[in-house]
Amino acid sequence: MADPVHLPALAFRAGEDACDGEVEVQNLGTEPAKALLTVWGTTTACAPRCAGPVGVGCSGLIAPGGMWRFGRDDLPSGSASGAVYSLSTRPLTAIGLAGGRGLVADRICRGLNANVLYRCDGYLSLKRAYETGGAYQGIPMARAYGPPLAVEVFRSCAGDVSKLHTALASYAGIGGRDFGGRDHVFDISSYHVTLVNHGRDGFETALAVQNGGPNCASVELWVQERGVCRPSRPCKVFNLAQGASQTVDLAECVADGWEGAAWLNSSEPLAVAVDVFGHDTLMTYAAAPAELRYSWDGPPEFTAGSPAVVGPLIFGRDRGWDTRIHVQNLSSVTPAWVRATFLDPDGAPIDATPPEWVCPFGSRTFRVAAVDRRPGPWVGSVRVESLPWPTPASTPMPPAPGAPPPTATPARANITAVAELMRRRGAGGGGLAVGEVESALAYNLLAAPPAPERRTGLGEPQGAALVAVPHLVATGDAGVASRLAVANHVREPGATHAAVLLFDVNGLVDVTCLRIASGAVAYLDLGGWGHAGPAFVGSAVVSATAWDHAALDAHGRTIANRVGLAAVAVQQVGGDAGAAVGGDAFGATAGVPFRRESPATGSAAAWLGSTDCRPATRPTRGPGTEGPWRAWLPWAGG
Structure with missing residues (x-):
């Protein structure tokens, strides 16, 4: 279904x-x-x-x-x-x-x-x-x-300070795995909210909590202060009808200037959108479903996270944007040892933050400005990793109450993360200004698949090969235009060839081809896309067509051919990313990864046909290491 x-x-x-x-x-x-x-x-x-x-x-x-x-x-x-x-x-x-x-x-x-x-x-x-x-x-x-x-939901809201200003925000609809794993022992569903604050730099947080189950939901909200490794404390309990949504203002249970994380327990599955607003700006992202495990060790029964999360970054410091990455530890018992690495548009590492501890169920913030001091443009991507603990059989931070003392190095904790970008008034031209925030956007980063431990089917994707982008606009639609960033987050050397298929309401409009090296990011501006007219409103599918990223075992043998694409679409009112338009002119949404299925099982998306978006010559690593020379197309037949 x-x-x-x-x-x-x-x-x-x-x-x-x-x-x-x-x-x-x-x-x-x-x-x-x-x-x-x-x-x-x-x-x-x-x-x-x-x-x-x-x-x-x-x-x-x-x-x-x-x-x-x-x-x-x-x-x-x-x-x-x-x-x-x-x-x-x-x-x-x-x-x-x-x-x-x-x-x-x-x-x-x-x-x-x-x-x-x-x-x-x-x-x-x-x-x-x-x-x-x-x-x-x-x-x-x-x-x-x-x-x-x-x-995708695209919202244009009145400013929270001046109703004459407009604040844009967007987020991806929530369904499927985003609903999380159901704990059938306690009959609950749980969710993490990574970025929560009350009065920090003039920003507030409100949760829109929707009941996605068939019965009335009983919901508990808990909060945990950032950097404080003590048990979460309860904030609010409420009931919610099927399909209905309730707004929860965090000001009800935290002090002014508070910053941290929150999590929810519910008797029914939930969909949670998080609004962070202030200074006539609005950022919206989705809460992450909690990890489900029934033992202290071993893999979880369900997780929406990974030891590594990745994503492209749209705007850089040269245009006055300040980027912060908010990381959530999904483990309730194990601290996470976390490092953020920032890459330039070609995939070369710029620098990495020093590793820092993140409390169980806690969160921590990493800032681009702390590591990037280079002059000139900076736009690229980020990779956040939960690292192995530095010393075995030791606990630099106390575990959550009830956790047994570790007898060996714990497994890396799974994490999720949210990217937050802010531009301050008067910024641009190579540095961050200290003026008031005039634009802001936020979006969820993508969980990177774990490295393969054994030989897999080399022709099959070992990561996200298909990404849906539900909303793209060229120009003219209330002055809105879209920019699209497509990142190849595979760490193994090589390149991925991809097709960006552009659709309007009547079907396929155009195809553009990309070759993206390992760690690199490609940027597309729909305002300059020839086949997208001035009133274009549509969508896109980013489809890998061929890839050559051989993962090797300890003996140098190829065990997998990895692929991993991520995309972020930004909707912008007005001109250049540095222009002020009387309000928050930007909204961003991460693309939705999806997988093909066998047509024999009622496929929703199949590998059909072919395109010209493929290398002129086949990769030369050896037999069986190249990716399929096929692309996702909407229709094929005679």
């Missing part, structure tokens, strides 16, 4: 109806789809006072790879949260129902106003049938699923 995608923050910021939201939906499959959008208002009460969705609707036909926009006029007033479901566009007769040439999606969509709108029980019937594959209104939902979707 295609997982529902949840949208915890739409029109509200910190409980104030201050934003115009747009929902951009991208089809990641190889057949057309329709998207069903449900929207909730501000009522969060559970049954019997559950209010149900305040808005429902379906998209038009979304071509493979293409996108559909639910604009401001499509969202009802007071939209607090939403969820997107993918529906099949196959004929009813294809799933054994009468109806001639009518489509499965159209049959479901026609009954939404009568069966789901303002009806909590009606929505739950739809949700349960969709998630279990049961029948809904006589339709077997197991045969009504559409292809997977990627969703």
Whole structure:
């Protein structure tokens, strides 16, 4: 099935109806789809006072790879949260129902106003049938699923200081693995919030917490001060109806100037968007699901993290931007020994921060300015690593209460991270100014896959080979234009050839080819993309087509051919990255990695066809070390 995608923050910021939201939906499959959008208002009460969705609707036909926009006029007033479901566009007769040439999606969509709108029980019937594959209104939902979707929410909000200013922010919809692993022993789901502050440099944090489960949720919020290795303390407990979203202001339980991390326990799965705002700017990122393990040692049952996280950085100090990386330790018992390495656009290391300890469930910040003192432009990427402990059988920092004393060097703790970029007024021209912040953006970094320990299928991807970018704009759309950064975060020497496939609502528009060396970043400006007209609004898929990054074992034998792409799209109002436009002109969202599946198993994305985005000659490392000479394409046939 295609997982529902949840949208915890739409029109509200910190409980104030201050934003115009747009929902951009991208089809990641190889057949057309329709998207069903449900929207909730501000009522969060559970049954019997559950209010149900305040808005429902379906998209038009979304071509493979293409996108559909639910604009401001499509969202009802007071939209607090939403969820997107993918529906099949196959004929009813294809799933054994009468109806001639009518489509499965159209049959479901026609009954939404009568069966789901303002009806909590009606929505739950739809949700349960969709998630279990049961029948809904006589339709077997197991045969009504559409292809997977990627969703981005793009918000334009009034400033928190001056309502005449505008603050932009965007985030990727939350679904699938982002919901985390369910702890079936304690029957809870848990989530980490990496960057939380109250009054730090004039910024505040508010959480938009959405119930993604089928039952009323009981939610606990805990906080932990940065750099203090003591147990977290409770902040708030609240209940939340199915689909509804509640804003939690951290000012309720921490002192002014407080900075740290937070985590949530819930009886139901959650989707959590985090708004950091101040100085008429807004940054939004998603909370990370907690790690799930049932023993002190051994691998976790589930983790959204990794011993290393990576991501491209869009703007550098030459344009006045200050970059900070906020790192979250996912382990509840083991401190993490963490180092951040910054690379230039060609993949060459600039410098690394000294390793620092991160408390269990704690967080720590690494700043580019602390290591980068070179003149001239600086834009590249970052790699944050949880290192092996420096000494065996020792604990430089006390473990969490209840942890047994270590008898050997603990395994590296898994981590996640958020990139935060700020530009100060009057900055630019080679240094950071001390003026007030005028623009800010934040996005989640990508977990890097662990190094292979044994021989794998050398033709198969050993990392992210496909990345979805649901929202790209050339120019003219309310003055918004997009920039795209694509990073090759593989450490093994070599290069990856990639195709960037550009789509509008009607399908494939253009393809551009990239060759990205190990650790390097390629930058694309849609304002200068020839086939993207001045009113272009669309999406993209970044697809690796060939790669040559041989991973070797201790004997020098090739055990894997690694690939790893990451992308970040920035939406910008106005001109150059150094121009002020009367508010926060930037929003950023990390691309969504996804995997191909076998067409025989109901594939959502298959390797089909070929493109010219491949090397002129094959790699020469030896037989079996080159990547597949194929690209993801939306359609192939005679």
